[in-house]
Amino acid sequence: MPAISFQSVSKAYPSPRNAASDTFLALDEVSFNIDQGEFFGLLGPNGAGKTTLITILAGLARATSGTVSVLGSDVQSDYAAARRKLGVVPQELVFDPFFNVREALRFQSGYFGIQHNDAWIDELLESLGLTDKAHVNMRVLSGGMKRRVLVALALVHRPPVIVLDEPTAGVDVELRQTLWAFISKLNKQGSTVLLTTHYLEEAEALCGRIAMLKEGRVVALDTTRALLKAASGNVLQFKIDSELPLSLPAGARVTGRVVQYPAIDALAIEQYLAAAREAGLTLHDIEIRRADLEDVFLQVMKQHAQTPSQASKAVV
Structure with missing residues (x-):
């Protein structure tokens, strides 16, 4: 059973009235599986459809067609089970301004019906360098500290599948090192990780397999080693x-x-x-x-510079 399964996922949005087409296709028949225990990278330029795909995975949007499941639980028909198995770190800094860090983590635990979770909360605080911020209100934290809390909130219910959507965007080197050390530890313990990032050196170092999106389609899907080997x-x-x-x-x-x-x-x-x-x-x-992964990425994007109607679909 795959950890995450995308099968023929499409997402269409209404186009502006002055547009030539009635709809904008953000995702076009996206299909691939992520195995349990993988550290998987999802790459693409801005507007490629990465966040749309993750939003559908998290149940915050519905696919126009196709199915998405997390460890066998459909994100729409079996949404409660799918959400319990999934922890998502979003791009945006979203936080509740009325609670301190520990209170926010306790409330998040309660959303999943978890009581007496303080031992795991303490481990999260220590692993993410937040121990001295446990009783600080979320409003006064720096952007980097808020980002650490978002990671802790995503992991507080011990999800077997972790989704990181641009987790290190705009953060310092210390946080990157702390975050990747902790996430790599969880991955070695069996957690599945799906990462989107524009820092391609991170994806090259961490991800065993990578999918690349362009204009809503999968244009490359292979192991990181094979993609680098195929570079010219x-x-x-x-x-x-x-x-x-x-x-x-x-x-x-x-x-x-x-x-x-x-x-x-x-x-x-x-x-x-x-x-x-x-x-x-x-x-x-x-x-x-x-050639590194950035070179590979640029080559792949250049090869698929045609319009979506001309671009060939990847075989996955």
């Missing part, structure tokens, strides 16, 4: 102190001073370096590295 060649990377001249070959990925070119072979590398010399550029910190 290496990457030539260097730093410059000026803007990249127009005379250099197209296809560069520029981030501040860092320039990256896909390097299929030694000849391609030499051509890039020769073009840089002819342009009079001074290059710093030149290196050739293996």
Whole structure:
């Protein structure tokens, strides 16, 4: 039995009146399973449908068609059982301003009918660095501390399936390290984790398998190892102190001073370096590295740059 099952899930929204189409298809026949105990990544650009899929999984929206289940419990017809098996950390900072941290966790326990949960609450507080904030009102916590409390609230009923929707967006390095150490521990103990993130280095380090969405469709689904292995060649990377001249070959990925070119072979590398010399550029910190998940992601998105009607469906 899969931990999470999406079968032919579509979600249509009414389009604005001036739009050419009557509906906007946020999800289009999305199908894949997540096995029990997996650490699974769900990636995609903004607007790809990731949060819509999670919202349907959490029972906060209904799919237009298709089915979603959590450990065999349908999220619509068996919603109470599905919610007990699921813990969701949302993107937004949502909190009750009338309670302190410990009170919020006790109330959340009560929603699931759990009494005398203080031992687990204490462990959550300690593991997430919240022990000294236990009696602090939620209103006065920093954004990072509120994010930690959201994680604790999602885990307070000990769900076997954990969904993390951009959990480290805008938070500091300490929280990331604390969060991933704790979540990795739970995953090793058998919890299933579904992660969405724009920090692709996190997904590469943590996720055993990854699905990529674009325009509401699954465009890639494989193990992280296989996706990296299929990436085309290496990457030539260097730093410059000026803007990249127009005379250099197209296809560069520029981030501040860092320039990256896909390097299929030694000849391609030499051509890039020769073009840089002819342009009079001074290059710093030149290196050739293996393609990472960000490179894979950009390749996949480029390959599926067609309109949704032209893009081929992934076989999953």
